[in-house]
Amino acid sequence: MGTAQGANGQEVGLTQPVRRAISRMVLDLRAALEEDFRRQLAALGVRESGLQPLPAGRPVAPSDQRAQDVAIAVVEREIGAGVRRAEALNGYVRESAFTFLNRVVGLRSLEERGLLLVDGQPETAIKLDPARNAS
Numbered sequence: 001m002g003t004a005q006g007a008n009g010q011e012v013g014l015t016q017p018v019r020r021a022i023s024r025m026v027l028d029l030r031a032a033l034e035e036d037f038r039r040q041l042a043a044l045g046v047r048e049s050g051l052q053p054l055p056a057g058r059p060v061a062p063s064d065q066r067a068q069d070v071a072i073a074v075v076e077r078e079i080g081a082g083v084r085r086a087e088a089l090n091g092y093v094r095e096s097a098f099t100f101l102n103r104v105v106g107l108r109s110l111e112e113r114g115l116l117l118v119d120g121q122p123e124t125a126i127k128l129d130p131a132r133n134a135s
């Protein structure tokens with residue numbers, strides 16, 4: 001897979017080294033997101049061994065209850081279809097990270113092209129976090 005040829009015979013698109021760099025970056029991002037999703041689910045008591053009580057008997061915050069309920073429902077549905085619990089949880093984490101990354105890239109692409117509009121005005125989806133010097 002190389003670059004495409006434009007009407008005038010010049011190459012257009014991404015070069016092979018750029019494609020490889022983007023591919024590596026996307027895979028690294030997905031791995032980081034998957035690890036973060038696992039950590040967040042564990043903090044909600046959702047683990048490969050099943051739903052566990054939170055540390056020190058801490059209740060699940062109302063804002064986190066929906067995330068916990070959805071994760072459990074998806075994992076239980078997969079278990080009902082014959083998938084092992086660990087595999088079901090890993091699949092949920094993988095798909096969640098994939099979906100999140102695709103949405104962020106889509107929003108950033110729209111933003112870069114000036115197509116991300118709210119009430120007819122350009123909107124910024126990804127903002128620099130000055131505390132971390134990162135977005």
